[in-house]
Amino acid sequence: MAHIIVGGEMKKVLIIALLLVVAGAGAQKLTPALDTVYHLYLTHDYSTARNMLGRLKSTFPRAADRFTIGLEIGDLFLDKLRDYAAAESTYNQLLETFPKDKRRPDVIYRLALAQEMQEKFLKSAKNYEQVATRYMKSTYGKDALDAIERCFRKNYQDRVAYVNQFPITRIELDDRISHYPAAYDSFWKKQKLLDTMIDNRLLYEAALGSNIMADPTFANSFREMRNRTVFEEWYSREVTAKAEPKEKALKASYRRDKKTKYTTPEKVHAYHIVVPTKAQADSLRQLLLTDTTAVWDSIAKAFSTAPDKEKSGDMGLFAHGVQPKQIEKIAFRLKPGQMSKPIRTEDGFVILKVTEKKPKIVRPYDKVRNQILAQIRQGNINRLYEQKTDGLKNHATIEVDSTAIEKNKQTLAVVDGININRSDLEVRINTIPPFYRSQFQTPEGKRRILDQLIMEKLILKDCEAKKTWLWNRVIDKLLNRRSQMVIRRYREMMTTQKVKIDSTELKAAYRKNIKDFKVPAQAHAREIVTPTWTRALQLRRWAVAGRIPVMIAGRALVVTDSEKIAGTRETLAATGNTDSLIGLIGLADPPAVLPNTPVIRMKNRSVPDMSKQCAIAGPFRSEGSYGFAFADLSRADKLHKPELETAHTPEDIAKLLGLKLKTDTTGALVCDSNRFGTYVRLEKTLPSGYVKKLFKLDANKVSEPIGLENATLFVKVTKKDTARKISFADLAKRFSSSNSKWSGGDMQWLTRKDKAHDSKVIRAAFNLSKNRISRIIKLNDSTYTFIKIEDKKKAYTTAFDEVKAKIERELRRAQEQKLYDALIHDLRNKADIKVLMKESDFIFEKEENLPEQPTPKKEEK
Incomplete structure (x- = not known):
């Protein structure tokens, strides 16, 4: 690993390098010396940088070099030291000393900025205007044009207030209002906003007067904000702005990917039943075509030999080229709802049913243009950023200690002689939101952050050389953020830091x-809610015992067609998906179906609940076969006997339902034809002996048929639970009719002043001891409840x-x-505060939308 230079040793190296440059100034260029100054900027050693620039100024004799050095001194005052008066003086001196230098527009632009920072808005605007009009093609011509608008806001003559002779203009007030117009819809609210703007100005002036710019905490925060803003604009101008693809590239991409990305091929959704012989295939197909009680998925599960039989033979949506040719050919020929004749295949004979067809869709260019634009733009951004950063790396000296992170060394890397220390890494990690921070606290995560810090150093050095901080968009953001930071830091110093509490x-x-701080007595309870007293009594007995008895669930079929009775029991027993079969012949959909009918939902369909008494339910969606169901039936419960009634005329409906129907112009009764059909009464109970026989059956067995009036009833036990222990919470989840059932009837912690629950429930909760179950509490004629106390807490402080x-x-x-x-x-x-804003200033806003009144015509004689 290369030797890493640290601390004061680095400064010595830089000074020596500069002295070598100065010593050979006659033959050397100025650029290496300025690179050394930029190094000092990045290490925040502005004092040394200023001294070096002073030496350079007296060393380089060429006028162009002295101009460059003078310009850099002014920039040091303006950007780093924030001594705006010194910056203004330096720039004025340059303009006087070098009146013919071609970089004169760049100096005038900087002079305008230094004046703006001192709130000399009129002088600043004039200098910006000079650059924007006389030197439009100069480096900062466009930036100056944008900056004029910012100064115009302060030079705008319509003032709403003065704070120590500093104007607050109407355009500034309107700009604040425009962000949230509804929040300032009255004059009083506008006054409050103006008061806030005045207060902020007072705080800003006081902060500057307290020399807050020299405060180390503020200086560090401002420097971080400034660097972040500079980086954002560098990325925007050097990468994002250059990544925008041309229309030609977008269309070329569309043509290239049209078939693969933007074309959805024709597809068909099909189901199949595979059997070994053609005779069986013909028989099943005939059954599916003629028997309304035969459901595809039940027959598929019972007879198909295909591996997907348990999914009813669902082949899914498929395009051309996926299925065998003979299957594909017929599948795409069928219409939705149609069924094929048996098809010979290697696996047997196949019956196809098509449920859905989707045509070929080609998404037009204008519909996917934005998608293509985003994809290409992001690709360009990644490529450009990589090119830019690779270029910076190639011109830099980067030394990384590969063991520094694991060994907790102080210096982690050196970028062009600038140290990146462990403290820099820790500061950056601490700025990451806590939720994501942990992934960057591992050695691998820290290396990723270190790579980011290295790139930032390189980019910031590039920004210093390009004077990115002078771009107007950077200045705009800095001005807004600086005032907010100044006010926030000053307020913190004058309030937060002065508060002492012992x-x-x-x-x-x-x-x-x-x-x-007093916490009242609390009771943690669970509830079970039922619609009837009888049901509540039954569930309470089970809750007290902590045990439920043997229970069954079942599906029932009532058949009136004598020709279908013979094979119904066998079909019902063989059907794997009974719910699909029963749901298919259940009740009609709303609004035709009668409301408030006790039902059981299955496969998005409803069927009458045989365990609940019902005066009348219906109509059913089909004729000849009718579906019913029951769930969680104990030996103590009853099943009700279906008594079918038909209504095929308005008179039948009026009589059956006791309705007063409207009449038409001829006096005939008028009724929605969707109401016609078969209805059922569930008022009488089936013999108790029949129910007992059901409990002797195993799951998926069908009982002996029982004769009804002009019909036959078949019952299949679909589920059978053995007697077992059960907690109060599980009992609530299974049987309670309240929404709290999903949390096991949890009522959370109750207090005596609880208003969300009935007072009778609250009294019971605080009268019971832990683990006790209350008596049944009647809340109204259709709501009964009882509770169990899970825990209790005494009142405490x-x-x-x-x-x-x-x-x-x-x-x-x-x-x-x-x-x-x-x-x-x-x-x-x-302060000297003058408020000029009046309510009448805003009246026109209400009047301008009024329609123009026409001029009245003179009355003719």
């Missing part, structure tokens, strides 16, 4: 506000040590505000 004050505040930090924050905030108010009051009393 333990006596903290304890006194604790005693004074002791009520705020929070200890002083636990709230000490909070009290200190509040006291500090109050004292800071008090000091700030006193500071503003004092500054206002000492």
Whole structure:
């Protein structure tokens, strides 16, 4: 590893290098000497840099060199030392001494900037104007043109206030208002905004008067902000601005990638059933075409030999060239909803069903232009940045100690003689948000940050040579950010740093506000909510026992077509996806279906719940077969007997539902035809013996059919749970009808003053001891609940040590505000403030939108 120079040794090397340059000045160029000065800038050694420039000025005899050195001295005053009066004097002296130098416009631009920083806005504007008009093609011609607008804001004659003869213009006020117009819709709010602008001006003047620019904390923060702003503009001008692709390149990219990226081929979504023989394929196809109770996915799972049978033979969306030719040919020929005849393949005979077709889509250029633009621009940005940084690296001397990070060495790298130390790395890591910081605290992460710091040093050196800080966009940002930083730092010095709070004050505040630190008694409860007293009673018994009995769930099929009864039991037993079958013959969709019907949802369809009593439900979506279901049925529960009724005329609907229907002009009843169909009553219960037989069945078994009036009922047990222990939380998740069921009925911590829950529930919570279950509480005619107490906390007062930090924050905030108010009051009393803004100044804003009133015509005789 190369030797790394540290500390004062580096400064000696730089001085020696400069003396060697000076000693041979007659034969040497000025550039190496200025490079040494730029090194000192990057190490913030401005005093040494100033002394070196003084020596150079007396050493180089050529007028052009003396002009360059004088210009650099002025820049040192302007940018680094922030001595704007000295900078102005230096630039004026250059203009007088070298009246014919071709770089004269560059000096005038700098002079204007130095005057602007001293708030000599009229002089500054005149000099900017001179550069922008007489020297438009000079280095800073365009920058000067933009800077004129900034000075115009201060020279604008419509003033709203003066603060110690410093004007606040109407254009500045309007600019602030334009960011949030709704926030300043009244004159009173505009006055408040102007007061804030006046206060900020007073703070800014006071800060400058306190020599805040010399404050080390402010100087470091400002330097970091300045470097960050310079880097942003360097990146914008040297990389981003040059990365914008031309229209020709965009269109060429589109043509090149049109087929692969911007064309979506024709696709078809198909399902298949594969069986070994043609006879079986013909039989299944005929069943699927003629039997409404036969569901594709059930038959696929029961009979298909394909590996994807459990997915109902779903082949997904596919384009040409994916499936075997004979399958592809027929699949793309079928329309959505159509089914193919059996197709002979190597694996057997295939029945295809197409559910969806998507045509070929070619996205036009204008729809993808922005996407192409973003992709090419980002590629150009990456390429240009790499080119720029590689160029800087090639002209630099970079020495990196590969073991420094692991061995905790002080110096990590040297870039053109400038040290990057461990403290620099730690400062940068600490600026990263905590959420992301950990990934940069590893050795690998630290090396990434070190690489970034090295590049920043190289870029900043390039910026110093190119005088990037003189670009108007940099100046614009610096001016805005500088005033904010000055005010913020001064306010911090005059308020935050002056607040001193001792333990006596903290304890006194604790005693004074002791009520705020009292925590009331609390109860942590869980709830189970049900729609009926009977259900609540049943669930409470299970909760007390901590155990649920054997329970079953099932699906039921009512068939009225005598021709279909024979094979229904076998079909229902063989069906793998019973829910699809039952859902297909369930209730109609809203708004036709009757509201408030007890239902069970399956496959986005609803079927009547046989375990719930219902006066009338319907209509069903089909005729001949009707689906029902039940869930979590215990031996103590009942199933209700389906009694079908049909309504095919408005008169039937009026009679069945007890509705008063409207009539048309002929007196006939009017009814939505979607209401016509089959309805069901679930009022009577099935024999208890039948329910007991269901509990003797295993899962996926079908009971013996039971005859109904003009129909037959088949019930399949789809799920059977054994008796088992259960927690209150799991019982709530499974059976509660409240939204709290998803969290196990958790009511969180309750207090006696809780307003979110019924007072009867709160009383019960505080009357019960831990792990006890309340009696059933009636909240209204359709809501019953009972609760279990998980834990209880007695009332207590929070200890002083636990709230000490909070009290200190509040006291500090109050004292800071008090000091700030006193500071503003004092500054206002000492200042010469004139407010010129009047409410009448803003009336035109309301009037200008009023429509123009027409001139009344004279009445004709």
